[in-house]
Amino acid sequence: MTLRFGYGTNGFGSHRLDDALAVIAELGYEGVALTVDQPHLDPFGTDLGARTAAVHRRLDELGLDVVVETGARYVMDPWYKHEPTLVSDTGRERRVDYLRRAVRIAADLGAEAVSFWSGTLPAGVDDAEGWRRVVDGVGAVLDEADSRGVVCAFEPEPGMFVDTVGGVLELRRRLGSPEHFRVTLDIGHCVCNEKGTVAECAHQAGELLGNVQLDDMVPDVHEHLEFGAGEIDLPAALGALLDVGYTGLAAVELPRHGHAAPVVAERSMRALRAALDTALDGSTPHHRSTRHGGGSEFNGGEEAQT
Template structure:
């Protein structure tokens, strides 16, 4: 069975402990924890004690965890997601990611997820790329044994699986540099069908985010509101042996978080059951004439 989680960026109006209680109470087995002002702020006083308390709470609730780093205004109250690894003040982003890795290690996180950022207009492409490679290399040195999951993000410098491969090659193909795959992003801007995307990157997956989406539009939608057929996607994840978290990524649905989270888990469980049925039906079909027994 898939291990479904839910992202705390979809519980922005809840205290962290309340969000964890709701997520676990609904039946999720994991959480994608976005470090933010109100959710384990890495810059607020008493961090060590707060991290230890969060780790205890996760264990008590039986929730696995991945650490997400996409808070909108944590580092700069005026610039969304800034600074990134591409900005002139990129050292602040590197520091934040290194803090996230330490927090991830203390929480027993399965991965720490991050992305490149959007290239500022005044930064030439080659300089942005150099900054990205150097920043990722510094993070790898400070990862504390936690797998890193780099996420291709539509509109950013690295927005496709192909871009992730290029970045991994530039880093020397290190073992600790894995992939965070957002299922919706595959539909949004990858040329191949979503299940084929999953199968192509299976050896590198350390984290999966799941949501619905439409071709060419980067908008995280509830399941059934986009264009993705989910049973084949979940079948591909199961078939490739992925055992990590599959966490719902709906960052703009906090206004109805408990209801949306409940609805999402019900949908995913039905889609998983459908994928199992389809696999069983395919296995029971007679072999093509001339095929080996």
């Protein structure tokens, strides 16, 4: 078994979607993590069905698999990034509507999963109310996903209400352990925010691992970096994914590198191929994985809520 690498379209924000997909495919990626957003595939625009069908045809032409990502920054509110969320004081139904649209798009594209997150709990709201809000919202999204056979992969995000793999597993328990609910793992978050290594986080998710994002980070700073710019041991991280038998897409997540997207994507692919070769030849013990963050203070920084 080996890994299939993808690249996130949020790292190609200055490209037309057709052009971005062509570059990603030409560089040897096997899939894309498609953020449903303007200007690529606006879930609130007209003729969504026809536009989605055209994207599906293009993916097929290029031989690209796909997961659907929902980290659009201003698709619902032009003033406030990512608002409203599943835990906002108001407007949560708009986030649920957006996510249900994403599920329908994922079904039409034949996507492997649709990935989403909780949002940041507003000041003055206690954890009990936070859990109520996120359980209610995710439950409504899962109703749509179950009816269409779509996997929902929930991402723990630094600084958000659900911020660790353990938190996602607790959410799954509170939801009644639904079949279509799984985990998105961003390997950089293991350095930035988790107490465990990539290997420990991957094994914690186990067979529930439904989506993987690839990037580098440093402890306590939520900033997506190119491989080699942070503290990820990339061969060990990829080895950890192999160890747990992960078979889905593992997509590069560099949303702030669109100014040099083709060059960054090419560098990333070279780094991934070299790291995978090292992982496969056994020269890197998978169990040592990566150094992890353990600081007591988290700096969300500019990259928080990517």
